[in-house]
Amino acid sequence: MSAKDQPSKVEEVKEASNYLRGFVAEEAFNGLPNYSEEAYNILKFHGSYQQDDRDVRVERKKAGLDKAYSMMIRSRIPGGKITAEQYLEHDRLAMELGNRTLRITTRQSFQLHGVLKNDLPTVIRRINEVLLSTLAACGDVERNVLSCPAPIRDDIRDRMQADADLFASHFAPRTNSYWELWLDGEKIDNPLLPQPRPTLIPTPADTEVEPIYGRHYLPRKFKTAFSLPFDNCTDVYANDLGFLAVIEAGQLVGYNVLVGGGLGTTPSNKNTFPHLGKDLCFVTREGVLEIGEAVIKAYRDLGNRADRKRARIKYLVADLGIDAFRSKVEEYLGHPTEPPRPNPVTGVDDHMGWHEQGDGKLFLGIPIENGRVRDVGALRLATALRTLFQTYKMPARLTCQQSILLCDLDPAWRDEINQLLADHGVARVETISTVRRWAMACPAMPTCGLAVTESERVLPRLLDQLEQRLAELGLADEVFTVRMTGCPNGCARPYNADIGLVGRSAGKAKPGDEGPVAGTYTLFLGGSLVGHRLASLYKDYVPFDRLVDELTPIFARFKTDRQPNETFGDFCDRLGVERLAAIVAEAEANGSANGTARTS
The missing domain is CATH 3.30.413.10 (Sulfite Reductase Hemoprotein, domain 1)
Structure with a gap:
């Protein structure tokens, strides 16, 4: 094996972690303000990034002080669906243990910033107690699975959301290390934690603990989105794996599968580049998990594990070409794929403002600048949302545009909600510029x-x-x-x-x-x-x-x-x-x- 083919240090750390237990377990409660590099690389799989306040980095160094370390914690929320209590618990955590802000991400999840290392176990446990999880919100695994958040009651959206939920559950890591580390070994009855379920495509690289990911997990992160051709609000082409709904005679008959999207690049490395997903095949709804396994396992076995800058699946697709990659996927499937169907993307909707759900209820999309929920000056957004969830106890959904949809609203509440937002200085979509x-x-x-x-x-x-x-x-x-x-x-x-x-x-x-x-x-x-x-x-x-x-x-x-x-x-x-x-x-x-x- 040549030097350029040697696995990276991160690959060695993943193998040595014994399915994400090692390093973090030894350092989580050692009283230090930060993790080692090895532990940090495993901590990502558990949903957290180690950061420091760069505004004070230089001054602290001059004073002979270490960096001002803190943790970012990200929740995994398939399709961005949350209950009122789940929102309120994230709000409480931000106020009590974070930097008093909550951030909605471009992948329909929450991030808490400014959490001290010693408080990380408390934050993760409390997120699980409201039946959400941080497992696989980061790391070299399937990340948060996206789906159109609009709570419009129709068969197409309901079935697509169900497919996205099933996909997210099937591809969650199955190691027990997460609850061993953070939940005192207790299996909280949380549907987002790993559940026993069979894989569909047995391969030699499978292991008993991780039959999909194996000992080394994936070469890099992996992102999946479900989308509609008339509303690409999840930006399906930018994902490693995309399922673009195929609708015929008003029915969701399946998906065109896209593969190889990914936008990160390194300007100093000309071999890195942004890349949009390419048409791979068509699958029926019943074939979603099988094609997902075939793609992910092909990537697991063939992806670049030596150079993390070129480890995303987009480089495998670009290097092989889509036809050769399709042939590899068909080897894992054991049968040919069906060609994609004509299905162009024609539109996008951010779902802001008031809309009918189709069941007599309304939903309200509230634009949130850069996804940052906080109280600052006349804008008391955090207080407004807290009051709304406490008062009306409605569910909500997070969007890929970093905003929030309040769902299942009684039409009789409309004027009250509008007034509450105005009283707290919260801009409704009608009052902000298009740009x-x-x-x-x-x-x-x-x-x-x-x-x-x-x-x-x-x-x-x-x-x-x-x-x-x-x-x-x-x-x-x-x-x-x-x-x-x-x-x-x-x-x-x-x-x-x-x-x-x-x-x-x-x-x-x-x-x-x-x-x-x-x-x-x-x-x-x-x-x-x-x-x-x-x-x-x-x-x-x-x-x-x-x-x-x-x-x-x-x-x-x-x-x-x-x-x-x-x-x-x-x-x-x-x-x-x-x-x-x-x-x-x-x-x-x-x-x-x-x-x-x-x-x-």
Whole structure:
């Protein structure tokens, strides 16, 4: 075996952990404020990342102090479905043991930030006591399974959600280590914990404890989404495995299976890249688990375990080609696959505002900027949601746009709820700009160890500028996505957005600066609202303060030269980055301060 084929250190740690027991068990209660690197790599499987406050890192180092360590804990919530008590328990944990904020992720789950290591066992146990779990919310396994969150009562959505729930249960890790470590060995009657169930495709690499994952689990994380062709709100093409519903004569007859999506990249490594899912085959609903096992086991056995930067399934699909990968999957299945059926994605819905469920009840989508639930100034969002769940005790669902849907609402409550939101300064969808509605950011600074610059804390400033410029151009109602990340890992899915902003370098504070200092960004243009096309790299190392001026001439040309029904992403894709750059250069040469002058 050559050096380049040697398993990475993480692979050795996974094997030595004895099915996720080792390292964490020895360090969880040792009184230290942080875990070792080995333990941290196993801790991820249990749903937690070790972080530190980067705002104070330099000052603490100068003072001879260690980093200000804390833990991020992520819950696994298939399809984003929660009860009132599950929401309220996360809220209590955030207030009592976290940093007094709750964050909704782009994968329909909750994150708690700022939890001290010694409090981690308490947090995990309390999450399980309300029948949720943190197991496999992170790590080299199947992550939280996505499904359209809209609680519309129809057979198609109900059956797709049932398929997603079954998939999530089937592919949860089956080791007992989770409850041995965190639940005192007690099996809480929690449907999200591993349940005895047979695998469908026995293979030589299976083990008794983990018949799907084996001793080493997967080469890297694995993400699955279920979606509708007329509403791709789960961004199915960006997932390792996607199930796109095929609807015929008003019935859900099965799914087109997509494989190989994934958006993270390493700019210094030209062998890494974002990639959208490719059509693999069609399966009936009864075949969902079998095709899932075949794909995951093919990835388990063939994926790159030497270089974690190239370990995602997208690289296996790209290197082999989709036809060769399909042949491998068919070897695991033991039979040929059926070709995908014509089934284009045509739309997307964020489900914000008031809607009928179809059963006499209503649901309300409340937009939450960057998914951050907190009380700050006049905005008392955390208090408002706490009051709503305590008062009405309704279930809810989390969206992939980092927002929340309140479900099963009596129409008689509508005015009361609207008034309560207004009293707490919570913006309803009718009162926010279109560009803000469709924008999102990753957390980045100060907690993410991978971030190279700001994201969540500075995107609102950028949106303030964009709102003004779009209003001047008469484009305030134009729908397009703006997604920002603090590093190239792309957690907020910038690479298939209409406008993607990816952190490139840190900023330096200047006299008079207030608040977080943003750095430079790689600007991507030409993705799509429905998520089926990658954006193109338009310009690198663009300073934060230059982003809106860089975009303005392009918006101006879009207004005058767009084709009928053409979206902003479609326009940018049609012109291409060289033509777009020429438009901006011409506007600057003509002395147009904000790009609103017509360039030809």
